[in-house]
Amino acid sequence: MQLIAEPNFPGVASEVSSTEHIVAAVTQAIVEHRLLPGAKLVEQRLGDRFGVSRTVVRQALFRLSELKLVRLEPARGAFVAAPSLQEAREVFAVRRMVESQMLRELMACIKPADIRKLKAHLKAERDAVARIDVPSRTKLLFDFHVRLAEVLGNQVLIDLMQELVSRCSLITLMYQSADNAQKSNAEHGQLLKAIENRDANLAIQLLHEHLQSVEQQLTLAPRAPHLAPSSGAERAQPLA
Ligand SMILES: [Zn+2]
Known part of the structure; x- marks a missing residue:
């Protein structure tokens, strides 16, 4: 049953979990190549699909835009981001300088x-790589570099690193293979x-x-797009 409008105002907690659910579902669809760069995300359709209000859908799209996975265009709507290989190369050039x-x-x-905190982070990375959890492993592998920035306690540097790594997230989600993720964790x-x-x-x-090998994995020999295994109606349905 789909609930388009709740009779009562939904609690803040349930709105947050609906927002996170949509963010996770869209991210997974990108990982599985069911949503391709440039695809339009229609608010109404997402709202119907997840049984939530357009306000919640907008919050999810805003969050996805902060993660650089979605591009919001005034008067046109939301689209899956389409980062170019050139942009990825430029990001890696800046990362080399800064890092x-x-x-x-x-x-x-x-x-x-x-050091203890960083070791615990590496363990979390290793676990996500082992269970082939692509969104988590992508985030954790990037976050390692942000964790390094946090050691210095300079908020400007932390924000800059966050921005730099998220600019590569879509390209990594789509193209980093399991072997490459494991290699990154070892490095x-x-x-x-x-x-x-x-x-x-x-x-x-x-x-x-390490930065050179990650850049080459993504820009020279990307993982071929694969079709998601159709293990249920959820996976077979397009999201947009
Ligand atoms: Zn790394």
Whole structure:
């Protein structure tokens, strides 16, 4: 049964969970190539599909736009973002500049407690890679770099890293293979080991090799789009 309009005002908690549910469903559809870059997301249809108000749909679309997965155009509506390979290359060029210096500064001030937090993060990455949870593993693999920025406690740097990594999320969601995700996780482990050993030169060399390998995975040999296995009506239905 679809509830287009609730007789009572829905609680804040249920609106939040509906919003998150739509965000997760659209992200999954992108991962499975059921929604392709440039596809239009129609508010009314999403509202009918999930049985929620257009207000909730708009909140979900806004959240997806913050994640750089959706582009909102005034008077035209919402579209799945379509980042170009050129944009991905430019993002990686900026990341190399910013993250090299970040690593240099981080070596001087990182504490054992920071290392423990980063190790726990690596474990979460490894678990998401193992259960082939593409949205979670993509987010966690990117967040590792944001976690490094957090060690320095500079909010401007943290925001900048967040922005840089999210600009690659769509391209990564669509094109990073399971093997490549596993490789990234292993490279994060080696990098953290070098940081723990206070070996700045090795850490910076490993960072460069890691960023180069991720960039090449996404821009040179992307995973071929695959058709989602049709394990139920939910998966077979297009979202837009
Ligand atoms: Zn990484």
